[in-house]
Amino acid sequence: MDDYQVRPAVEQDLDAIVALWKEFMKHQTGIDPRLKVRADGEPHFRTWAAEALSLPRRTIFVAHSPSGELVGYTLVIIASNPPVFEPAEYGYIQDAFVLESFRGKGIGWKLTQAALAWFKEQGLAHAMLHVLDKNERGIAFWRQAGFDSFLHNRRLELI
Numbered sequence: 001m002d003d004y005q006v007r008p009a010v011e012q013d014l015d016a017i018v019a020l021w022k023e024f025m026k027h028q029t030g031i032d033p034r035l036k037v038r039a040d041g042e043p044h045f046r047t048w049a050a051e052a053l054s055l056p057r058r059t060i061f062v063a064h065s066p067s068g069e070l071v072g073y074t075l076v077i078i079a080s081n082p083p084v085f086e087p088a089e090y091g092y093i094q095d096a097f098v099l100e101s102f103r104g105k106g107i108g109w110k111l112t113q114a115a116l117a118w119f120k121e122q123g124l125a126h127a128m129l130h131v132l133d134k135n136e137r138g139i140a141f142w143r144q145a146g147f148d149s150f151l152h153n154r155r156l157e158l159i
C-alpha cells in the first residue's frame with residue numbers, strides 16, 4: 001500500500017481524472033441503472049473538475065503508482081446547509097473511486113484521510129456523503145472509515 005501515494009491534483013492530471021470519473025460512472029450506473037449520466041455529462045464534469053483545481057471550495061486528491069499512473073481520486077467540496085441548520089458548512093465527499101484492480105490495498109483509505117484532513121484544515125466540523133443503497137462494498141468501506149448512517153434517501157418513479 002505504501003507504493004501508492006496520494007497528493008492534491010494538478011492541471012496535468014485532468015485527462016486521467018476524467019478517465020477515472022468515466023469508470024466511476026460505469027461502476028455506479030452498473031450498480032443501479034436508475035442513476036443515469038447525461039450525454040453531455042463528461043464535458044460538464046471536466047469543467048467542474050478543472051474548477052476544483054483553482055476554486056477554494058472544492059479540491060481533488062489523486063492516488064498514483066510509483067510510476068505516476070493515476071489509479072484513484074476523490075473530489076470533495078465545502079457544502080452549505082440551508083440557513084436554518086448548524087453548522088453553516090460541512091465537508092462533502094462527492095466522488096471516491098479506485099480502479100478495480102487496485103482496490104483493497106488501502107488506496108481508498110489514503111484518499112479519504114487526505115479528504116478528511118483537508119476538511120479539518122478548512123475548519124469544518126463534519127463530513128457527509130451519499131452512497132447507493134446497493135453499493136455494499138461502498139457502504140462497508142464508509143462504515144470502516146467511521147461514517148455513521150444519517151439520512152436515508154427515498155425515490156419514487158413518477159413516469
Ligand SMILES: CC(C)(COP(=O)(O)OP(=O)(O)OC[C@H]1O[C@@H](n2cnc3c(N)ncnc32)[C@H](O)[C@@H]1OP(=O)(O)O)[C@@H](O)C(=O)NCCC(=O)NCCS
Nearest residue numbers: 096097098103104105106107108109130131138141144145
Ligand atoms: C470504495 C472504494 C473507494 C474503497 O477503496 P479501496 O482502495 O478498495 O479501499 P481500501 O483498500 O483503502 O480499504 C479497504 C479496507 O481496508 C481498510 N483500511 C485500509 N487502510 C487502512 C488503515 N490504514 N487503517 C485502517 N483501516 C484501513 C478499510 O477501511 C477497508 O476495510 P475492510 O477491507 O476490512 O472492509 C473502492 O472500493 C471503489 O472505488 N469502489 C467503487 C466506487 C465506489 O463505490 N465509490 C464509493 C461511492 S460512494
